Structures are given as structure tokens and as C-alpha cells.
Amino acid sequence: MAPTATGSAARSVDDRPASVTPLFEAAETYRCLADAVAEARETVHMAYWSVQPDLSLDGHTVRDEPGPPGRPDSNPVCGESDAPDRDCPAWAELLADAARRGVVVRMILSDFDPILVPSEHRRAWHSYRRFCEIRDALPADRRANFQIMCSRHSAAVGPVPRLLGQPLLHARLRRAVKALGPEEDPERPDRLADAAMLWPHLKPPRTAGGPSRPRFASFLSAYPAVHHEKSCIIDGAVGFVGGLDIDRVRFDTRRHTSLRPWHDVAVRLEGPMVADLAVHFAERWSNEVAAFRRRHAEAAAHRPVGVLLPEAEPLTSAIDPPAVPGRAAQGRIVRTVSGHRRSLFALGPKRRVSGTAEAVETIIRQAREHLYIENQFLRSGRVAGWLAEQGQRCPDLRLIVVLPLAPERLGGGWNAANRHGQYLQRQALRRLSAAFGPRFGLYTLLTRHAPPDNDHPLRADLGAEDTARGSDGIYVHAKVMIADDRVAMIGSANLNGRSLSVDTETSVVWTDPEGVVDFRKALWRRHLGRSITGSADPFDLWHEHARADARRAPEARTGFVVPMSIERATVHARRSWLVPDRMV
Structure with missing residues (x-):
């Protein structure tokens, strides 16, 4: 093919x-x-x-050498x-x-x-x-x-924002060079070797082994x-x-x-x-x-790479997979694909394939009873609008959203982009709360033990916002949407502007009532620490279990799910007029 x-x-x-x-x-x-x-x-x-x-x-x-191990599990296997x-x-x-x-x-x-x-x-x-x-x-x-x-x-980015952004880009270049460490740092050569695309922006050392310096004559780009x-x-x-x-x-x-x-x-x-x-x-x-x-x-051309370039020829064909015996599980792959935008004022890429956004909208607009979402982010105004409209259109539709306590701070701390993303998420969650009222529930996942008392590098960037109720937040990185136990979407796409229109994403839309309900039950069993059986509404039982665990000490909880307020889910929110909504 x-x-x-x-x-x-x-x-x-x-x-x-x-x-x-x-x-x-x-x-x-x-x-x-x-x-x-x-x-x-x-x-x-x-x-x-x-x-x-x-x-x-x-x-x-x-x-x-491995660092301090976590708590030992029972029945450990590879x-x-x-x-x-x-x-x-x-x-x-x-x-x-x-x-x-x-x-x-x-x-x-x-x-x-x-x-x-x-x-x-x-x-x-x-x-x-x-x-x-x-x-x-x-x-x-x-x-x-x-x-x-x-x-x-x-x-x-286009020529105009590129030109206007030169002072900022050169400041960031100086910071990137400084992050390589001082010349006497024994790890600096490895860091420099890993910064391959910085090399064209560095002046050669004046003496052998001397410091690398930014090449300020460079006209820098941003990607x-x-x-x-x-x-x-x-x-x-x-x-x-x-x-x-x-x-x-x-x-x-x-x-x-x-x-x-x-x-x-x-x-x-x-x-x-x-x-x-x-x-x-x-x-x-x-x-x-x-x-x-x-x-x-x-x-x-600026510095010896030190490794051989692997063969990398164009790939011209793919294999058509064999049929799989068994029940027909209907589904399709959906993608977000974008490319370079030829525009003087471009701040982001040109959309080429918008399958992710189209699939999210379709799933939401077809939901009638239950929508379950767990995601790293819920920042898209479009997604919030689709959900709010469907909630008002269908008075029996109920919505559960599971988010992390705090987002990853890519790019370093609570910078303007991270704060603006939190602002967009606050606006989205408030809109859902207004549209659904008591039919909307916001939750997060917490561990069932107190945070470890050590300074392991894996925990270096965690702060007070990453803990709650006496335990660590479990970082919700999954991208799952389930509607009416009929269709599920699982993949790499977050519910933010980047995943819907900017970054490359792949997900599967899975339409198989029998398989989807089994998936939802298995997922909830892991989150709640128990199976949901009987004739009671599963969403009611979810709410009851989560509220009960929120009142317990970490070691006494049966599951990992607890309610979360909108304010807690949007710490450090601050609007920035300089950050495009679709870039966070």
C-alpha cells in the first residue's frame, strides 16, 4: 500500500x-x-x-546506578x-x-x-x-x-515575528548556552555534544578547550x-x-x-x-x-558529530495487514498533521489534516447519556463549546472529567505560556460547570500513601501544587474519551489547541459497544479499586466512591479518585495577550 x-x-x-x-x-x-x-x-x-x-x-x-527505589510492591515481576x-x-x-x-x-x-x-x-x-x-x-x-x-x-514562524523576536531569541540563546554549564564542569562536553542544533549558533573557542560563546550575528528562527x-x-x-x-x-x-x-x-x-x-x-x-x-x-560543518549518520532512505510502501479472526471491532485512525505556513506573519503552522478535532466534535455531539474524559489538558475553547452545547441540548447527559493536579511545566517553571494554558483551562471548566450544573464532575488521581521523603532527581521539579490531601498527585497523562459506552477515543492528543491543530498526533476511534464497556469497566476498576456491578448508575457510584475516598487518609483509600475544584485544577492561571491560544 x-x-x-x-x-x-x-x-x-x-x-x-x-x-x-x-x-x-x-x-x-x-x-x-x-x-x-x-x-x-x-x-x-x-x-x-x-x-x-x-x-x-x-x-x-x-x-x-538506580536511585532510591519506591515502595516495594507485592508479587513483583519484570x-x-x-x-x-x-x-x-x-x-x-x-x-x-x-x-x-x-x-x-x-x-x-x-x-x-x-x-x-x-x-x-x-x-x-x-x-x-x-x-x-x-x-x-x-x-x-x-x-x-x-x-x-x-x-x-x-x-x-514568519519573517515579521521572527524579526521582532530577535531580542527575545538571543536572550534565550544565551540562556541555552549557559545551561550547558561552566567550562570546568566535567559533564559539559556531553551536554554540548547533545546540543547539536545549537552548534551553528556558537562561535568557535578562542583557545583549545576554551568557552563556547553565542554567535550574536545569527538571524535566529523559532520552531x-x-x-x-x-x-x-x-x-x-x-x-x-x-x-x-x-x-x-x-x-x-x-x-x-x-x-x-x-x-x-x-x-x-x-x-x-x-x-x-x-x-x-x-x-x-x-x-x-x-x-x-x-x-x-x-x-x-561546525563541529564533529562523533557518530555515524544512519542510513535513512525514503520509505515508499507499507504492508496491508492480514485479517484478524473474531468479532469486528470497528475503528479508524485519526490524526493531526500540520506543515510550514508561508506567511509574513505566521506564528504557527498550516493545518493539513484535522481528523483529531473532527473526531472529538463528532463523539461529543453524538453523546446522549454519559461522557467520560481523562486528559492532560482541557484548554480548548472549541472543545469546551462543543461540550457545553451538548450538555444544554441533552438534559440527561452527564460529564466526568479527570485531570492532573497540575500540568507539566515544559520550558521551565510557571512561565507565561504555562500560566496562559491554566487560564484557558479555567475558562473551559467554568463554562462546563455552568452548562452542566450538578451533571458535571471534576476529579483527579492521588496515590494511597504519603509523599516520599527524599530528593531523588525524578522529583526535582515537583512543587506544593503536585500534592494534595496528604499524598502525591498521579500525573494524568492519558488521553481518553468514552461516550455512552459505545465509542472510545484513545491516543496522543490532548484537548488543547496544540493537539487539535498544531502538533502531530495519532489516535484511534474505537466503535464497539461490547469492547468499549469492558474497557471503561477495567479502567474504572483500576481507578476506584473496586468493580462497579449491579443495576445502579455507574456514574452515581463513581461520585460516591470518589467522595468517600476524599474523606479518608491516604493509606485507608480504596482507590485513587478524589473530587477536585476548578480553582485547584487551574493553579497559577494568568492570561497572556502574547501567547496564542492554540499554542498551549
């Missing part, structure tokens, strides 16, 4: 037999994904925001314990073994603006360099099987969009989509005893939807490989 010329890989709902298997938390997701990689025969195609090569399946890095298990392989080992077997491993790591988001840029290139080391250690006749690229979104999807395709027959990256910070088990508690959901797919994922990956690889080579060459 060749990639489509239009850039749209999403079919209408396909009723051919398929398989959709929800996966909860990193421990379960990593194990299922690793099993699929171990069984791969032809190809492993991965596109992630973050992949930590030396992360083992039990969530510990294998090249470094991938289900917070204590390190030396028998668990690392992702680097799993992927290298696949390449040695003759499997072609292609990976797209998301790259970031090196000036605006330098820490994420260095993380991406650190992983790239490590994967290149792994490739170079393979037998010579197997190295071409291991192909990696760091892909930065092509959209840049506001990113590739946010998390997907994998094995042999064109098995696919994975969800909100989870392969990263130490994301690792947690169903017991949520991690030092950095985290909740995420993914799905394992078989059948026609996998073909859509495969076409999407082929389009991205083919469209982005030339730009990656150009940027790699530009960096190498």
Missing part, C-alpha cells in the same frame, strides 16, 4: 474484523510492546516524543515492580537484537527548537547519539537495519510545533497508539508507587487500522528524511 498523496491516512470506519486491546500504565504497555518487538520478523517502525535507550522494562536505567530487576532487558538491547535478526528498525525521535526548548532538544539528541553507538556495535552486515532520525517539525505522537508498527500487522513515551519519568505500575506517579493508556491494534498507521509512518519518514540529513550536515 503506497502512501497517499493527500496526506490523509485515515479511512472511514472499517468493519472488517480487527482487534483492539487497551493497555494500562507503562508496566503493562512496555511489556506488550517489547513482546511484539521480540516477535518481529520484518520491520519495527517507531515514532515517539521520547525514547530512553537504556531504560529497562521495569523502569530503571541500566547504565547508571515490568510490575519499583525495585530494579537485573533480568529485565533495556530497549536498546531489544531493538539491537531485532536488527541482528534481520529486522529493519526505523525510529523517528521528536526533535525540538534548540533555543526555545533546549533541555528537550538535548534529551532527543542524547538518545540519538546513544542509538548510533548501539548501531555501530552491530555486525557490519546488520548496521543498515538500524535507522534513526531526530525530526524537528518543519513549521517556522513552535512538535511531533507529539507515540506509535509503533510491527511487520505492518500489529500497531500501538497511545499517550505513553518510553521514558523513566513515565514509568509506573497499576499500584502507582513510583517516585513520580504517572497514569497513561495505550492500545494494541491488529487489522485494517494498522495499515493506516503504516501509511502515516511512511509519509512522515519520506517527508522528513531529507530535512534531517540537511540539519545533520549543517551541524557537522
Whole structure:
């Protein structure tokens, strides 16, 4: 199946037999994904925001000494314990073994603006360099099987905002260079090696080993969009989509005893939807490989890269997966895809595929009884409007929203963008409260133990806003929507402007009443710590269980769900007239 010329890989709902298997938390997701990689025969195609090569399946890095472990779990197994298990392989080992077997491993790591988001840029290139080391250690006749690229979104701001933003960009460049550390810092050479796209903006040292200095004559650009999807395709027959990256910070088990508690959901797919994922990956690889080579060459012209550039040829075909026996699970892949906008005043990219927003609107407008949403953000005014209109149109419709206590502070602390995002979320939640009244419930997830008393690096950026009721907040990173136990949407897309129109996203819309109700019950059983049975309304029981647990001490709670106020969900909210709504 060749990639489509239009850039749209999403079919209408396909009723051919398929398989959709929800996966909860990193421990379960990593194990299922690793099993699929171990069984791969032809190809492993991965596109992630973050992949930590030396992360083992039990969530510990294998090249470094593990830090203080979390609370021990009962019945620990590989991938289900917070204590390190030396028998668990690392992702680097799993992927290298696949390449040695003759499997072609292609990976797209998301790259970031090196000036605006330098820490994420260095993380991406650190992983790239490590994967290149792994490739170079393979037998010579197997190295071409291991192909990696760091892909930065092509959209840049237009000439006018670029010109006006030069003072700010140069200030951020100075900050990015300073973040590399002082010259005497023994870790500085590694940080500098990871900052590959900063090299063209640095003057050469005046003396050997001397300090690197910003090149202030540079006319700097800004790249506001990113590739946010998390997907994998094995042999064109098995696919994975969800909100989870392969990263130490994301690792947690169903017991949520991690030092950095985290909740995420993914799905394992078989059948026609996998073909859509495969076409999407082929389009991205083919469209982005030339730009990656150009940027790699530009960096190498200023400083030795120190690693070999993996082979990265255009990918021209994908595999049409075989039919899967069993009940027909209807579904389709939906995407957000954007590109560079040729405009003097462009602040963001041009929309190319808006399947995510269209799917969210359709699901909301077709809901009649129950809507369940858990997401990292609920900031989109469009989504809030669709929900409010449907709540007023359908007097029996009830809405549950599960959000984290506080958002990730990407870019450093409570900056203007993070505060403006909180402002948008406050406006959205107030609108829902007014439209639904008592039919609206806002909740979060908390651990069932007191916060650990240590200064582990994983907790370095956590503050008072990340704890409540005597326990840590479980960071809600899942992107799930369930309507009337009939249709579910699971993927990488948040309910904010970025995911609906700016960043690259992939999700699955799953229409299968039997499968969706089982998914909702399994998800709630994990959240509430008990099954919901009998004839009582499940939403009433959710409210009762959450309120009861909110009155209990952490160790006495049966589940993780507690009510949350709008004010608590929007700490540090402040409007900014300089931050476009769709960029947060």
C-alpha cells in the first residue's frame, strides 16, 4: 500500500474484523510492546516524543546506578515492580537484537527548537547519539537495519515575528548556552555534544578547550510545533497508539508507587487500522528524511558529530495487514498533521489534516447519556463549546472529567505560556460547570500513601501544587474519551489547541459497544479499586466512591479518585495577550 498523496491516512470506519486491546500504565504497555518487538520478523517502525535507550522494562536505567527505589510492591515481576530487576532487558538491547535478526528498525525521535526548548532538544539528541553507538556495535552486515532520525517539525514562524523576536531569541540563546554549564564542569562536553542544533549558533573557542560563546550575528528562527505522537508498527500487522513515551519519568505500575506517579493508556491494534498507521509512518519518514540529513550536515560543518549518520532512505510502501479472526471491532485512525505556513506573519503552522478535532466534535455531539474524559489538558475553547452545547441540548447527559493536579511545566517553571494554558483551562471548566450544573464532575488521581521523603532527581521539579490531601498527585497523562459506552477515543492528543491543530498526533476511534464497556469497566476498576456491578448508575457510584475516598487518609483509600475544584485544577492561571491560544 503506497502512501497517499493527500496526506490523509485515515479511512472511514472499517468493519472488517480487527482487534483492539487497551493497555494500562507503562508496566503493562512496555511489556506488550517489547513482546511484539521480540516477535518481529520484518520491520519495527517507531515514532515517539521520547525514547530512553537504556531504560529497562521495569523502569530503571541500566547504565547508571538506580536511585532510591519506591515502595516495594507485592508479587513483583519484570515490568510490575519499583525495585530494579537485573533480568529485565533495556530497549536498546531489544531493538539491537531485532536488527541482528534481520529486522529493519526505523525510529523517528521528536526533535525540538534548540533555543526555545533546549533541555528537550538535548534529551532527543542524547538518545540519538546513544542509538548510533548501539548501531555501530552491530555486525557490519546488520548496521543498515538500524535507522534513526531526530525530526524537528518543519513549521517556522514568519519573517515579521521572527524579526521582532530577535531580542527575545538571543536572550534565550544565551540562556541555552549557559545551561550547558561552566567550562570546568566535567559533564559539559556531553551536554554540548547533545546540543547539536545549537552548534551553528556558537562561535568557535578562542583557545583549545576554551568557552563556547553565542554567535550574536545569527538571524535566529523559532520552531513552535512538535511531533507529539507515540506509535509503533510491527511487520505492518500489529500497531500501538497511545499517550505513553518510553521514558523513566513515565514509568509506573497499576499500584502507582513510583517516585513520580504517572497514569497513561495505550492500545494494541491488529487489522485494517494498522495499515493506516503504516501509511502515516511512511509519509512522515519520506517527508522528513531529507530535512534531517540537511540539519545533520549543517551541524557537522561546525563541529564533529562523533557518530555515524544512519542510513535513512525514503520509505515508499507499507504492508496491508492480514485479517484478524473474531468479532469486528470497528475503528479508524485519526490524526493531526500540520506543515510550514508561508506567511509574513505566521506564528504557527498550516493545518493539513484535522481528523483529531473532527473526531472529538463528532463523539461529543453524538453523546446522549454519559461522557467520560481523562486528559492532560482541557484548554480548548472549541472543545469546551462543543461540550457545553451538548450538555444544554441533552438534559440527561452527564460529564466526568479527570485531570492532573497540575500540568507539566515544559520550558521551565510557571512561565507565561504555562500560566496562559491554566487560564484557558479555567475558562473551559467554568463554562462546563455552568452548562452542566450538578451533571458535571471534576476529579483527579492521588496515590494511597504519603509523599516520599527524599530528593531523588525524578522529583526535582515537583512543587506544593503536585500534592494534595496528604499524598502525591498521579500525573494524568492519558488521553481518553468514552461516550455512552459505545465509542472510545484513545491516543496522543490532548484537548488543547496544540493537539487539535498544531502538533502531530495519532489516535484511534474505537466503535464497539461490547469492547468499549469492558474497557471503561477495567479502567474504572483500576481507578476506584473496586468493580462497579449491579443495576445502579455507574456514574452515581463513581461520585460516591470518589467522595468517600476524599474523606479518608491516604493509606485507608480504596482507590485513587478524589473530587477536585476548578480553582485547584487551574493553579497559577494568568492570561497572556502574547501567547496564542492554540499554542498551549
